[in-house]
Amino acid sequence: MSNTIDNLLHEARRFAPSEEFAANAVATAELYERAAADRLGFWADQSRDLLHWHTPFTRTLDWTNPPFAKWFDDGELNVAYNCLDRHVLAGNGDRVAIHWEGEPGDSRSITYAELTAEVKKAANLLTSLGIHAGDRVAIYLPMIPEAVIAMLAVARIGAVHSVVFGGFSAESLRSRIDDAEAKLVITADGGWRKGRVFPLKDAVDAALANGESTVEHVLVVKRGENEVAWTEGRDLWWQDEIALVDADHVAKAFPAENPLFILYTSGTTGKPKGILHTSGGYLTQAAFTHKNVFDLHPESDVYWCSADVGWITGHTYVVYGPLANGATQVLYEGTPETPHPGRWWEIIEKYKVSIFYTAPTAIRSFMKIGRQHPQKFDLSSLRVLGSVGEPINPEAWMWYRDVIGGGSTPIVDTWWQTETGAIMVSALPGVTTLKPGSAQVPLPGISIDILDEAGVPVGKDQGGLLVVTEPWPSMLRGIWGDPDRFIETYWSKFGDKYFAGDGARYDMDGEIWLMGRVDDVMNVSGHRLSTAEIESALVAHPLTAEAAVVGAADETTGQAVVAFVIIKQNQLETAESIDVAAELRKHVSQQIGAIARPRDIFIVTELPKTRSGKIMRRLLRDVAEGREVGDTTTLADTAVMSSIQAKLT
C-alpha cells in the first residue's frame, strides 16, 4: 500500500487549462479571493445570486448551538419553485430540462414548462392524499422522469422525501420506511434493467406485508407493464390519479431550514443512518458547485450525471443542482452495457452531451472491455468530465481524458459525501492545473484540513484524517431521530471539526489526495456499504454462527465484499450438502440488496480476535488481498491465521 501511495504522490503529469477554456470559464480565481476575504459574505452572495428567495434572509449562519447549524434561517423559499417555475417565468419554459432515455430505447424530452406542469399536478395529488409539510414520503422508483417529478412534488409542498435506491431489498426498504415513519410510498410496477423488467411493486408489497406500518397509500407508476398484486384502498395508479387533479398549484414559501430530504447511508454499525438535509443552504451549495465545478453554461450545455437518484449524487447532481441552474440534462434508465457495450457513448453522441459526470468504477470497467466501444461514437461534444465516489487512479484518469475526453477535456475529481450534501474538494476547470489522481483543493468557501490522531494539522507530504473545519451551507443537519449518534459519529473525535471518516494526504504542493475510509465502511463501485450491516445479515442466516466482512481491493469495483463465515456446529452436515457460498450470497441480496452480495465467501472455523474479542479485520483483509499477513501479536490465539490460510489454500 505504501508503495502505491508513493507512486501516487509522485504523479508528475500536470494539465493546465487551455487559454480558450479559461477565457470562457464560469469560475475564476477571484472566487477564492472573495471567499477567503469574507467566507460568510461569499455564501450569502452566492445564495442571493443563484436562488430566488420569497423572503430574503438577513442572517447567514447561526452556529450558536454547534454542531446544529442553521443557514439563512430567517429567509423563506420554495425549492421546487427554484428548480422549475422561475425558469419558465424567465422565458426558458421551452428549454429541455430532461432528455430521458429508457433502457429499451423509448425516449421523452421534457421542457421546463412541461416539467413544471407535471410537478404542479403531482403536488396536488400528494396534497389530496393527505400529505402535509413535514410528512415523510418514501420514493422507490427506477430512473424515470417520475422519480424527479415525485421528488420535486414532495419538496414543493414542504414535505420530506426519503428516496430508497431501487436495488435495495424489501427488508431494507421496510427499515427505511419505519425509521422515517413514511405515510406514502411512491413506486413503479417495475423498471428496465439489463434487458429485463425488474419488479419494484412486489418489493413494496413484501416490505409492507408484516405488521402495522405508517404507510397509508402506495402510488404506483406504470412503467414495466408487469403483473402486480393490488391492495384495494391502499394502492393507486399514479397515471390514473394524476389525470384527476387540478393542474394549477401555487408554490408556498417555507423556511430555509425546512427539512428537504432524508437519505439513508451506511455507517460503522449495522443500522443505516438517515442523513437529514434542509432547504436553503443545501440548494445554495448544490447550485453553486454544479455551476462552477462543471463550468455550466445552461443555454448551450447538455449535462449528464450517470448516478441513480437513489444516491446522494443523484439528489444533488441529477435533481437539485442542474434544475436549480436551469440546465438541460440526460436521464438514463438502464445499465451501461444494455443492449450493447457502447450504450453510454451512443447516448452521448445522440444528445451531444457536453458535461459528463460518473464514477471511477464505471471508467475502469470500460477500460477493461476496451476503447473500441467508445471509439465507435462521436464524443467530440464533451468538454468537461467529472469523477465521484472513490479515488480515481491516475491510469483511469488518463484513460478517461484520452479515450472519452479526446485528450483535451478537463477532469474534475470531486470529493464529497452523503453528509456533506454537495462537492467540497475539487479542481475548478479553467482555473486549476489538473493533477491525475488528486481531488486537489477545497472549493471556495469550504474549509478543509488534514489532522493527525491528536488533532494537529499535518504538513506537506504527510497523511492523516480529513476534517471540515468550518460549517458549510449544505452540511447535514443531523441523523433522523438520533441527535446523539450525529454528535458521536462526526463531532466527538475533533470537537468542533467535522470528521469525515476518510484518510487523506497533502502532497508537496499542499494538494489533497484521498486515501480511502479509515472506519468499517467499504466503498464498492462507489457505493457505501458497512461491514457491520453485511455481517449482521450473514449471522441472521440459520447456517451461520459468526461472520466477519472486509472490503478487499478490487481492480474494477475499487473494493469488493469478502466474507469469512463460521458454520454452526449443528449445521455442518446441512452445509456439506449445499452450495453454502451461493446460499449466503442470495441471503445477503434478500436482506440488503444485490450491491451488498459478497464477491467471495470463505468458510472458516475460527476468526482472528484480540484478547478483548475484537475481530482483527486488518488481518483478514491481508488474506483477502493475497498479501502476507501482518502483525499478529495482539491476537488471543496467534495460530488462527495459519489455520485460516490453510483452509483457503
Ligand code: PRX
Ligand atoms: O470515502 C469517500 C468516498 O465516498 C465516501 C462517501 O460516500 P457516499 O456518502 O456514498 O457519497 C458518494 C458520492 C459523493 C467518502 O467518505 N469518496 C467520494 N468521492 C470521492 C471519494 N473518495 C475519493 N475521491 C473522491 N472523489
